[in-house]
Amino acid sequence: MTAETFADLLSATRGRRDADWQGRSLLVINESWGELIVSRQGAHLLHYAPAGERGWLWTTPTPKAVPGAIRGGVPLCWPWFAEPEDGQGPMHGLARTADWRIDAIDEEIEGGVEIHLSPEKPLHDQLAPRLVIRANARRLELELITEHRGETPLKLTQALHAYFAVADVHRARVEGLAGARYLDKLDDFAERDQNGELGVRGALDRIYHSSRPLLLDDGQRRLRIAKQGSDSSVVWHPGDSAPGDVPDEQRYAFLCIEPACTRLDPVWLAPGAQHLLALHISAEPAEPTAP
């Protein structure tokens, strides 16, 4: 039997229902405003499309087996981004492979839906995360809220590691980073300045020091990517040698643009304080073509 695709799951859904996919428990929503799929593993948003449109996010059809992380959608990197400082623990933290529960689904919000999630078991002895996903026919928003319930100030790094679907990554352009300083992870974190707007020519792994909204233009669609609570924007594409969980024919079908708090801007949380990291995505009208 071949694995069910998101298209199969959505076409069998009117309104909302739970479904199993690749060993994960999903919430599948197909409403008049659009489509949404969330995995309880990782509180992982896997798919969003406004009604009648191509999905805004890319997710691999061939993920690693559970308990591996799913590549695609918007993985949560928390409570650290990239490698842990003490070398103890997995790349990108604990949240993306943990089990989360859906605490509430509110369908009365601005003609769309609002979903609240929290981890099934504590992921940290002092920090508690929760995620809010909000979607309607015009926009998609994610809020990762961290509450400090302990006694001493703590450092947090994190990211909303969004995989955007693009027609061909080599034709995609990211506007809004010109002049920004960045750390080049592919060159031992060398510091550089972004010269002009960003296009993708090959492998790319950069941490930009920027809090500005960005525009992703793949020649067919323009998405505005705004954020809150973040001074780092990570841009990543593996180039020609894609990881094993990316089918060959899809290796140029995504670009990661990640609102983050990294080594450039870690969050120091005082006891009792909260931090909000948010991602707001909306479509922009196509650029007028010259007459």
Ligand SMILES: O=P(O)(O)OC[C@H]1O[C@@H](O)[C@H](O)[C@@H](O)[C@@H]1O
């Ligand atoms: O394969 P993973 O663990 O999901 O990470 C993918 C990439 O995620 C990016 O955020 C990092 O900057 C890259 O260095 C990393 O390779």
